[in-house]
Amino acid sequence: MSEPASQDADVKTVSSEADIARLTDHYFLKTKAIVERYGDCPVTYAVFLRRPVLATPRLAVDWLERVALERGTRFRIELNYREGDWVGAGEPLMFITGSFVHLVDLETLYLQKLGAACVAAYNAYTMCVDLPEVAFLAMDARHCAGAEMAELMAYAASVGSEAARRANKAKGFVGNATAATAHYFGQPDGRGTMPHALIGYAGSTLRAAEMFHETFPDDDIVVLVDYFGQEVTDSLEVCRRFPEMAGAGRLGLRLDTHGGRFLEGLDPQNSYAVLERHAPKSIRGFRTDAELRHLVGTGVSAAAVWHMREQLNRHGFDKVKIIASSGFSPAKCKVMAFSHAPIDVIGTGSFLPENWGETYATADIIAYDGVPKVKIGREFLLRRDV
Numbered sequence: 169m170s171e172p173a174s175q176d177a178d179v180k181t182v183s184s185e186a187d188i189a190r191l192t193d194h195y196f197l198k199t200k201a202i203v204e205r206y207g208d209c210p211v212t213y214a215v216f217l218r219r220p221v222l223a224t225p226r227l228a229v230d231w232l233e234r235v236a237l238e239r240g241t242r243f244r245i246e247l248n249y250r251e252g253d254w255v256g257a258g259e260p261l262m263f264i265t266g267s268f269v270h271l272v273d274l275e276t277l278y279l280q281k282l283g284a285a286c287v288a289a290y291n292a293y294t295m296c297v298d299l300p301e302v303a304f305l306a307m308d309a310r311h312c313a314g315a316e317m318a319e320l321m322a323y324a325a326s327v328g329s330e331a332a333r334r335a336n337k338a339k340g341f342v343g344n345a346t347a348a349t350a351h352y353f354g355q356p357d358g359r360g361t362m363p364h365a366l367i368g369y370a371g372s373t374l375r376a377a378e379m380f381h382e383t384f385p386d387d388d389i390v391v392l393v394d395y396f397g398q399e400v401t402d403s404l405e406v407c408r409r410f411p412e413m414a415g416a417g418r419l420g421l422r423l424d425t426h427g428g429r430f431l432e433g434l435d436p437q438n439s440y441a442v443l444e445r446h447a448p449k450s451i452r453g454f455r456t457d458a459e460l461r462h463l464v465g466t467g468v469s470a471a472a473v474w475h476m477r478e479q480l481n482r483h484g485f486d487k488v489k490i491i492a493s494s495g496f497s498p499a500k501c502k503v504m505a506f507s508h509a510p511i512d513v514i515g516t517g518s519f520l521p522e523n524w525g526e527t528y529a530t531a532d533i534i535a536y537d538g539v540p541k542v543k544i545g546r547e548f549l550l551r552r553d554v
Contacts, residue, residue, distance in 0.1 A: 192276040211268045212535040214260040214549040221286035223249035224327045228281040241270045252331035283529030285324040291519040292328030294498045296338040298505040306344035308517030322349035367395040373402035390420040399432045400479045407485045420489035427467040439464035439471035446474045450507035462503035468494045470507035477510045
């Protein structure tokens with residue numbers, strides 16, 4: 169049986185009959201009408217994905233239970249995995265048993281709440297496990313197709329993060345960008361400091377930092393430093409302006425250099441040299457062109473992070489934190505791990521699924537009125553205890 173719906177869940181629910189009818193696949197509505205005419209029967213659905221994922225069922229289950237309550241019926245939802253468990257390709261995440269009339273028109277909507285979340289949780293988990301000493305911030309909201317997707321993705325990141333904590337004592341995701349979903353990370357509000365827009369408004373990186381501090385004097389400062397292409401120069405200027413905060417570890421520098429250029433002071437030759445000094449095995453161990461780009465290419469590469477750490481330490485700012493962003497996908501995080509890049513925090517929305525086709529969850533009926541029956545080719549879904 170499923171666990172009770174979480175009291176703090178902020179489920180964006182579509183539960184009115186009009187909304188369900190408007191948003192569900194039409195052939196399910198026609199099937200509902202036929203079954204109502206010829207006689208209802210209990211059915212059992214198996215719900216699965218075609219790729220390995222992390223079990224992330226809560227929002228789908230909460231929604232199903234709410235609809236069942238409003239319809240005056242009950243669904244027996246058997247979760248085959250705990251939240252955050254690894255699930256193999258084709259393995260049923262859950263079985264749902266109930267009235268065919270009441271279940272048939274819900275498939276479209278509960279699958280929407282399941283598939284993408286399971287894949288995003290898997291991605292978040294791998295990122296956190298590969299970099300257990302790094303704290304992550306979920307900055308995915310701007311990349312989501314609306315508030316409902318943003319909720320699914322925040323929830324997914326929190327599930328993957330918690331699984332990584334259990335598996336590898338990872339710091340994981342410690343917050344996110346918006347207040348609406350901050351509760352998934354145990355926070356009362358969203359987190360963030362300044363966008364590039366503020367740097368442009370202020371006229372200099374230093375002035376933006378000063379404006380931020382004057383407006384929020386009790387907050388730690390995290391400064392974007394790539395706006396003028398002078399990441400090292402502007403970073404050192406900010407550190408010298410706020411030496412006490414720098415010494416107390418309350419100053420952070422966010423590297424967000426885009427992929428069209430190298431961070432200040434780097435080129436291909438210098439990038440290789442930096443990694444030779446700090447992580448020589450990473451240069452000798454890369455396997456793909458993508459890994460090489462993450463190591464010594466343009467943008468926020470492993471070499472860029474090491475170079476920034478070198479410059480800060482050389483000038484006595486060893487307590488200043490480095491926050492990295494810009495395309496930190498599972499693949500890029502893996503490269504940062506084997507290059508031992510000295511990152512304190514990663515801000516990322518790149519745990520969102522890249523290949524949307526991999527997020528398609530599927531539900532097949534595997535029993536009618538208690539009798540096992542499934543379409544040819546899906547026998548692997550049949551319950552093993554039947």
